[in-house]
Amino acid sequence: MPQPGRPRSFDAEQALDRAMEVFWRHGYEGASLTELTAAMGINKPSLYAAYGNKENLFRMAVGRYAQVEMAYARDALDRPTAYEVAATLLRANVVALTRDDRPAGCLSVQGGTACGTDSAAVSEFLAASRLAGERTLAERFARAVEEHDLPGDVDPTALARFVMVVTEGHAVHAAAGVPRADLERSAEIALRAFTATAYPDGLRPAVSS
């Protein structure tokens, strides 16, 4: 049943995608309402009515980013072995960071590593969501230990932290314009480190590529 009154004349989800891209490119504070509304094709009061305020719009954009642009991360977690989880995650992350139809880098890092005093809540929110992803990965590795996919003496938390550190470093690098092929070489080196730590005896399970 449609609500009474004049219906909204723009697609709220599509406009959110545009806003996401502006935040992705310029960060939270670097994205002005003027540029946001121009990219979204709406006016400021419409933005205010549909999304609350700038900070709420940003949080919604980050949510959509996590849901759409980081679907590869959930796929990676479903891989059968810890090594394949890490390999899929790192390789797909590099691809996602360097798509030529998207801004370079990662919204969660670009959005605001540092902010002005008043919007400190934004960078704390981003940091917390990144660390939440890290915790999810650590739980996946802990499961691998339980399943004897990883040896019992490895620290799943430390391993997950290392993988996330590499993805964040790649995000900073990608934002600086480093090409995809260069990051792929870095990811392979990181994977060798993963192997050396997770399977120190050199008996890594045979997997794809």
Place this chain on the structure above:
Amino acid sequence: MPQPGRPRSFDAEQALDRAMEVFWRHGYEGASLTELTAAMGINKPSLYAAYGNKENLFRMAVGRYAQVEMAYARDALDRPTAYEVAATLLRANVVALTRDDRPAGCLSVQGGTACGTDSAAVSEFLAASRLAGERTLAERFARAVEEHDLPGDVDPTALARFVMVVTEGHAVHAAAGVPRADLERSAEIALRAFTATAYPDGLRPAVSS
């Protein structure tokens, strides 16, 4: 010969250190002239006279950061072997990122991974200076290949890129409040990756720690 006229009543270098810390904490755009001048203990016209403008002050702050706060990087490059270079660099970097008398993270990353449209030059400047550091490290590793410290089939550029990626990831993590001990574990995993790539036969030269 001292200039005629009233001498400056503040220490320009000490004030620059204060400005560096504000930029470090809030980034280029997040640091307002009001907060900068308050931290430096001077007024806006004094800042303008002594440093030119905000962007120039930032560039000078980054220069001083590279000279003072990143001295450990130059020390690391002087180590005799490639492995010791990487190990010293990664470990000292973690310490530098988590000093409790300094803002967490790295000015070069915090300063501005993303910026508004008008100050894009700042983030490009930061990206370029980070990549310059990476090139220096690559040259050090290339020397190691020439000296037969590293095998001839390793790619010094890729190895340097991996090390810098890890430091940048640690910087993002440190800014999020991750404690030093956790980053140290990550650095050790990265070092194991370095070893596996640089000395794939397991014949890493015996070194400290």
Place this chain on the structure above:
DNA sequence: AAATTTCTGTACCGATCGGTTGCAGAGGCG
């Protein structure tokens, strides 16, 4: 068609942004 409800666009709000000018006075040199 009238009444009602909601959206859209313009124009504007106070606050703050980076940057600048005017001016009083402090301090060096002859």
Place this chain on the structure above:
DNA sequence: CGCCTCTGCAACCGATCGGTACAGAAATTT
């Protein structure tokens, strides 16, 4: 001392910031 330069401070500049008030337009309900 007199001069002259430079400092430090307040006040101010236009521009832009995020956020709103208001009136008219559009679509649904009665």
